[in-house]
Structures are given as C-alpha cells and as structure tokens.
Amino acid sequence: MDKPPCDERIDMQRIESIVEECKGQKWALIPVVQKIQNEFGYIPPAAIPVVAKGLRLFPSQVQGVISFYAQFYTKPRGRQIIRVCRGTACHVRGAEALLELLEERLQIQEGETTPDMEYTLETVACIGVCALAPNLVLNDQVHGQMDAEKVQQLLKKGEA
Amino acid sequence: MQNKRTVFVCQGTGCLSTGSGAVYEALKAEVAKLGLTDVEVDFTGCHGFCEQGGIVAVEPEGIFYTHVTIDDVPEIVGSHLKGGNPVERLFYRDPATGRAVPRYHEINFYKKQQRVILRNCGRINPEKIDQYISKGGYRALKKALLEMTPEQVIEEVKRSGLRGRGGAGFPTGRKWEFSRNAQADRKYVICNADEGDPGAFMDRSVLEADPHAVIEGLITAGYATGANAGYIYVRAEYPLAVKRIRIALEHARERGFLGRDILGSGFDFEVYIKEGAGAFVCGEETALIASIEGRRGMPRPRPPYPAQSGLQGKPTTINNVKTLASVPPIIEQGADWFSTIGTPKSKGTTVLALSGKILNSGLVEVPMGTPLSTIIFDIGGGIPGGKRLKAVQTGGPSGGCIPAKIPDTPVDYETLTMVGSIMGSGGMVVMDEDTCMVEVARYFLSFTQAESCGKCAPCRLGTRQMLEILARITQGKAQESDLDTLFTIAKTVKECSLCGLGQTCPNPVLSTLRYFKSEYEAHINKKRCPANQCRFLRRKTGKKT
Numbered sequence: 092m093d094k095p096p097c098d099e100r101i102d103m104q105r106i107e108s109i110v111e112e113c114k115g116q117k118w119a120l121i122p123v124v125q126k127i128q129n130e131f132g133y134i135p136p137a138a139i140p141v142v143a144k145g146l147r148l149f150p151s152q153v154q155g156v157i158s159f160y161a162q163f164y165t166k167p168r169g170r171q172i173i174r175v176c177r178g179t180a181c182h183v184r185g186a187e188a189l190l191e192l193l194e195e196r197l198q199i200q201e202g203e204t205t206p207d208m209e210y211t212l213e214t215v216a217c218i219g220v221c222a223l224a225p226n227l228v229l230n231d232q233v234h235g236q237m238d239a240e241k242v243q244q245l246l247k248k249g250e251a
Numbered sequence: 252m253q254n255k256r257t258v259f260v261c262q263g264t265g266c267l268s269t270g271s272g273a274v275y276e277a278l279k280a281e282v283a284k285l286g287l288t289d290v291e292v293d294f295t296g297c298h299g300f301c302e303q304g305g306i307v308a309v310e311p312e313g314i315f316y317t318h319v320t321i322d323d324v325p326e327i328v329g330s331h332l333k334g335g336n337p338v339e340r341l342f343y344r345d346p347a348t349g350r351a352v353p354r355y356h357e358i359n360f361y362k363k364q365q366r367v368i369l370r371n372c373g374r375i376n377p378e379k380i381d382q383y384i385s386k387g388g389y390r391a392l393k394k395a396l397l398e399m400t401p402e403q404v405i406e407e408v409k410r411s412g413l414r415g416r417g418g419a420g421f422p423t424g425r426k427w428e429f430s431r432n433a434q435a436d437r438k439y440v441i442c443n444a445d446e447g448d449p450g451a452f453m454d455r456s457v458l459e460a461d462p463h464a465v466i467e468g469l470i471t472a473g474y475a476t477g478a479n480a481g482y483i484y485v486r487a488e489y490p491l492a493v494k495r496i497r498i499a500l501e502h503a504r505e506r507g508f509l510g511r512d513i514l515g516s517g518f519d520f521e522v523y524i525k526e527g528a529g530a531f532v533c534g535e536e537t538a539l540i541a542s543i544e545g546r547r548g549m550p551r552p553r554p555p556y557p558a559q560s561g562l563q564g565k566p567t568t569i570n571n572v573k574t575l576a577s578v579p580p581i582i583e584q585g586a587d588w589f590s591t592i593g594t595p596k597s598k599g600t601t602v603l604a605l606s607g608k609i610l611n612s613g614l615v616e617v618p619m620g621t622p623l624s625t626i627i628f629d630i631g632g633g634i635p636g637g638k639r640l641k642a643v644q645t646g647g648p649s650g651g652c653i654p655a656k657i658p659d660t661p662v663d664y665e666t667l668t669m670v671g672s673i674m675g676s677g678g679m680v681v682m683d684e685d686t687c688m689v690e691v692a693r694y695f696l697s698f699t700q701a702e703s704c705g706k707c708a709p710c711r712l713g714t715r716q717m718l719e720i721l722a723r724i725t726q727g728k729a730q731e732s733d734l735d736t737l738f739t740i741a742k743t744v745k746e747c748s749l750c751g752l753g754q755t756c757p758n759p760v761l762s763t764l765r766y767f768k769s770e771y772e773a774h775i776n777k778k779r780c781p782a783n784q785c786r787f788l789r790r791k792t793g794k795k796t
C-alpha cells in the first residue's frame with residue numbers, strides 16, 4: 092500500500108467524531124468505514140489508525156476489512172462516478188462493448204480516474220436492473236438500455 | 252359515491268431510471284391543475300415488467316400504460332382521467348400479434364403467472380403501511396402471535412412444504428425447528444437480502460415493492476424460533492431497497508408490530524438493517540455472519556451450522572427474502588392451501604428474473620414445476636429478432652445451462668439439478684444462437700474468480716486455472732488436452748472447496764461441456780467461434796458484440 096499521504100484537506104476531527112459516535116459499539120467497523128467513505132468519497136489511509144484505536148482493533152484488521160470489500164476505496168475518486176454493470180444480462184447484451192467505449196472516450200481504464208479528477212470509471216457485479224440491460228450507473232442514477240449514442244449524451248450533459 | 256380512481260406510477264429502480272420520478276410529479280400537478288377530485292395519484296414498487304417502464308396503472312379499471320414519459324402526462328390526464336378515453340398508443344403491444352392490450356390482467360406476461368410472493372408488488376404503495384394492511388397484511392402475524400404457539404407455527408410451515416428460496420432449497424420448517432430446539436440465552440434471525448447473483452433481481456423488487464411482507468415473515472420467524480432480534484443484510488448496491496425497508500420498519504414500530512410486547516402477546520422483537528459492502532461471498536450464510544460482526548466476509552466450515560452457532564455464537568436462522576415473504580400467506584391461508592401449488596417435492600411458487608435475449612424481460616412468478624417453454628415462450632414472448640433459442644442459464648454463477656433441446660424441463664429443484672443446473676436464487680438468462688457458450692462459461696468464471704475469497708486453495712487456485720484455460724479457448728490459443736485439464740480441475744474444485752461458492756462455481760463449465768462440447772471443440776480445433784461472438788475468432792463480416 093502507498094504510504095498515508097498527509098493531506099491537510101482531510102478533516103481528521105470529523106473522522107474522529109464519526110468514530111466517537113460508534114465507540115464501544117460492537118460490529119461497528121463496517122458502518123464506520125462506510126460513513127467515512129460517504130463523507131470523504133474514499134477512506135483516507137490516515138483514518139485507519141484512528142478507526143482502529145477507537146474500535147479497539149489492530150490497524151491490520153481495519154485494513155483487512157477495507158481491502159476485502161469491493162466498495163471501499165483508499166484513493167480519492169472523481170467528482171462523477173460511472174459504473175458499468177457487468178451482470179449476466181448486461182453481459183449478453185453488450186456490457187463489454189459499453190465499457191470499451193467509455194474507456195476510449197475517457198481515455199482511462201476500468202478502475203481509473205481522469206487526470207482532472209472529473210470521472211472515475213468502475214464496474215459493478217450486478218445492480219439488479221437486468222430487464223433494462225445494458226445498464227450503467229452515473230452518480231447513483233441508473234441509466235438503462237445504453238448504447239453508444241446515449242453514452243455520448245450522458246457525457247455531454249456531465250460536461251455542461 | 253363517485254368512482255374514485257387511483258393512478259399508480261411505478262417507482263422501482265428500473266422505472267425510475269426511465270424518468271418515472273418526474274412522471275409521478277407531473278401527474279400530481281396535472282391532476283391538481285384540472286381539479287380532478289376523484290383521482291388520486293400514488294406510487295408503487297416494481298411491477299416486474301421493467302422493460303416496459305415507465306409503467307403507470309390506473310385502478311380499479313386496470314388500465315396499464317407502458318413507456319410513459321413526462322410528455323405523455325397531459326394526454327393521460329386530459330384524455331383518460333378527465334375525458335374517459337384511455338390513451339391507446341401507450342398500451343402494451345403484444346410482441347407476437349402487435350395488438351394493443353389495455354389491461355394488466357389481459358397481458359400474457361401477467362396472465363400466466365401465479366403471484367404469491369409478489370402478491371402486492373406493483374399493487375400497493377410500499378411506503379404506506381395502511382395499504383399493506385388493507386391487503387391483509389399483518390393478519391398472519393396476529394394469528395401467529397395470538398392464536399398459535401411457536402411449535403404450531405413451525406408445524407404449519409413444515410406441513411406447507413416451503414423450501415428456502417435462497418438457493419439450496421432446505422426445508423424452512425425444519426431449519427426453524429433446529430433453532431427452536433437449540434438451548435441458548437439469546438437467538439437471532441437474519442434475512443438474507445444480499446442477492447449477489449448477477450442476473451437476479453427478485454429480492455430487490457420484493458424489498459422495493461413490498462417490504463412489509465418480508466418484515467412480517469421475519470417477525471414470525473423470530474417468534475417461531477425464539478429470537479428477539481432480527482437483522483436484514485442488504486447489499487449496498489440496492490439503495491432504494493434500504494430506504495424502503497427503513498421506512499417500513501419505522502411504520503411497523505409505530506403500529507406496535509415491532510418492539511416490546513407485540514400486540515399484547517408478550518413477545519419482543521426488534522429488527523436492524525446491515526448494509527453489505529460489495530462482496531458476493533457474503534451471501535453465504537457463515538460469511539454473512541462474519542460480515543455483520545464487522546469482519547472480512549469469509550465462510551467457515553459447517554458444522555456447526557448457524558442454527559447451532561451463528562451470530563455471536565448464538566443459534567441463528569438465516570432465510571432468503573422470498574422465503575420470508577412466503578410465510579405470511581402460509582400462516583394465513585394454511586399449509587394445505589400452499590401445498591396444493593407446485594410439485595410433490597417442490598411446493599409453492601418460484602420467482603424468476605427473466606432476462607437476456609427475450610422479448611418480455613422481467614419478474615415471473617409461476618408454480619414450481621412449470622415447463623421452461625411456458626416461461627420462455629408464453630410468458631416471455633420468445634426470442635427477439637426471429638432468432639433461435641439456444642440455452643437458458645439458471646442459478647447464476649452457481650448454475651448451469653439448459654439446452655433448447657429439452658424445452659419442456661419442469662422448473663423445480665429436483666429437475667434442474669438432474670439436468671446439471673440448479674434452481675439457485677432464480678436468475679434466468681436466455682441465450683440465443685448469437686451467444687457463445689464457451690464465452691458464457693468464461694464470463695461466470697471471471698466473476699467467481701474475482702469473488703473467491705481466497706480462504707481455501709481449491710477455489711482460490713482452481714478458479715484462476717479454469718479461467719485461464721477458458722480465456723485461451725475463446726482466444727483460439729488452446730490445445731485439445733486443455734479440455735481434459737479443464738474437466739479435471741472443475742471436478743476437483745467442486746469436490747474440495749470449503750463453501751458453496753467453490754463447490755458450485757464449476758457448474759457453468761461442466762454444464763456447457765456436457766451440452767455444448769462441440770462449441771469448445773470448434774474453438775480449439777477449427778479456431779472458430781460458432782456463435783461468431785469471440786472477438787479473436789470473429790469472422791470478418793463482424794457483427795457487433
């Protein structure tokens with residue numbers, strides 16, 4: 092793992108107060124990490140020792156949980172998140188081509204963020220909107236029955 | 252009294268993605284503008300026919316509008332609700348005959364279904380507990396708590412023949428009995444709403460459209476097994492389901508269906524929501540428990556089963572969303588009624604998520620034992636574009652493919668296992684002649700390989716090896732001997748893995764090898780993809796993927 096960056100913009104006090112809210116609560120690790128990520132967009136590595144201390148865990152246990160679950164990120168992500176669904180229905184209706192198209196348009200690979208921090212491109216196992224496959228999720232909004240033209244429009248809208 | 256009409260706008264995840272949120276607001280505004288006092292605008296959860304979204308239904312007439320956008324709103328309100336002339340251009344069109352079908356129950360997709368688990372989906376507002384109650388909701392809970400002993404509840408569920416809808420099909424009544432008989436100071440029940448199978452969306456729809464049905468089932472399970480706390484473990488990819496459960500729990504608490512001394516019965520019960528964090532294996536019950544406890548979601552060997560030692564080491568009952576939603580009707584209408592539905596060994600109905608190369612994609616609930624052909628052709632409307640059916644994949648990454656040559660296969664636990672697939676959670680993805688079966692197997696393996704938690708070697712290493720071979724085959728770089736190696740590894744992983752993920756992940760490979768071996772051979776020997784899908788082997792006339 093990268094060494095924790097000392098980013099001044101991270102409000103460590105806020106992280107401490109999130110941890111404080113759940114102090115002593117059993118089983119709180121995942122909800123705490125979820126809350127930090129919801130507020131910061133990712134889990135700043137500097138938060139790991141704070142969480143560990145507050146919940147009386149080893150930092151390795153916190154790190155272990157973060158790396159286990161696909162939805163936890165330890166690097167900053169873009170302002171807009173595009174997730175291409177890779178469910179079976181989407182797959183047989185062309186999700187692969189959709190992903191390639193986005194990679195080409197944004198000039199990044201799956202899992203990467205554009206240098207201007209505007210877009211992060213990810214995939215998701217299945218969002219359960221199979222009847223409208225292929226789907227993508229843009230900032231938590233589902234867009235179904237995607238094709239090249241609709242992708243174009245979505246990206247344009249995002250730029251405006 | 253004037254005929255009061257209600258316009259129900261679907262607000263399920265599928266319809267919302269087509270802009271039905273704005274349609275709902277616009278309908279309310281338009282109805283208010285024209286001063287139609289006999290019309291109420293309300294919303295429902297998923298009707299299960301997402302492909303036709305946005306869906307708007309007018310009750311009690313039963314008029315069913317499809318593909319509704321915000322531009323259609325003035326016409327629906329002006330012509331239909333005010334003028335009495337339904338808008339024909341928005342009716343569902345039968346893909347086979349091209350005929351416009353105005354009413355819900357006349358549409359083939361719905362006509363041939365029997366909805367028990369989905370009984371309220373699309374018919375009530377999931378955020379209003381009164382509507383659930385008006386459909387008979389919480390009557391079963393009253394009956395169970397006030398008129399039956401826990402043992403009688405278990406006996407009724409046992410007699411109904413209900414089996415778990417989460418995949419393995421274990422008899423629910425027996426599972427409850429194990430937990431009931433376990434001695435402990437505390438017990439738990441858990442609703443498994445992880446629905447990780449790609450291609451499955453039944454549980455999402457039920458939770459979004461009828462959350463109280465699941466909660467009522469969960470409270471009943473708690474009463475029967477002697478648990479005072481329940482958890483609903485929902486995957487984080489379903490934000491709307493989480494929201495609706497949260498609202499439903501609040502309402503249930505206000506009405507005294509949750510909390511202390513429920514309905515004066517002396518039984519206490521509380522429900523908590525736990526959100527997943529994106530790991531398929533957490534649907535496996537022991538991994539799910541680890542995840543609730545805030546650990547890495549890794550399975551452990553069983554026994555001990557959760558019914559003996561689960562959450563915090565206490566007896567824990569884990570049931571799927573659909574299993575729990577089946578419980579209230581069983582208690583209310585009785586085991587005898589329930590057991591008339593289905594086959595001798597598979598009772599009740601099954602909910603399938605029909606998708607892929609099919610005209611009517613959506614949620615289908617049919618009695619167990621319904622022939623595959625009825626589902627694909629009568630309900631699903633067949634294959635689009637005049638293409639031929641090649642296979643139907645059931646059970647997601649743990650399941651297999653049923654070839655088109657056995658179209659009358661009855662869909663129930665036993666038969667699907669016999670033909671080399673599984674019932675699984677109910678995903679049903681239809682494939683036509685343009686779908687490459689080797690590529691399908693590769694797709695599922697790429698999923699399970701990524702989701703393998705890495706705890707046991709057969710699954711961790713075996714999935715990777717199988718995936719590499721399958722990738723080689725689809726790229727035209729494989730040798731004849733690779734097929735034997737693939738088969739051997741598949742067998743080993745199936746027999747030696749620790750949990751259900753590893754034990755079932757070779758199924759897509761084994762079943763495609765069983766029915767579509769010639770496709771594998773064409774890739775290897777002729778460097779050709781018969782479906783013309785594999786990119787490296789594509790013929791120059793090149794179709795789009």
Ligand SMILES: Cc1cc2nc3c(=O)[nH]c(=O)nc-3n(C[C@H](O)[C@H](O)[C@H](O)COP(=O)(O)O)c2cc1C
Pocket residue numbers: 414415416417418419420421423426443444445446447448531532533534535536537569570571572574575676750751752
């Ligand atoms: C890898 C794996 C994933 C699973 N995913 C789910 C799931 O998403 N939902 C579910 O209800 N059961 C799932 N199961 C089955 C559960 O372990 C368990 O059998 C089920 O929740 C029991 O409920 P039931 O008796 O009502 O079917 C999964 C099992 C395995 C091995």
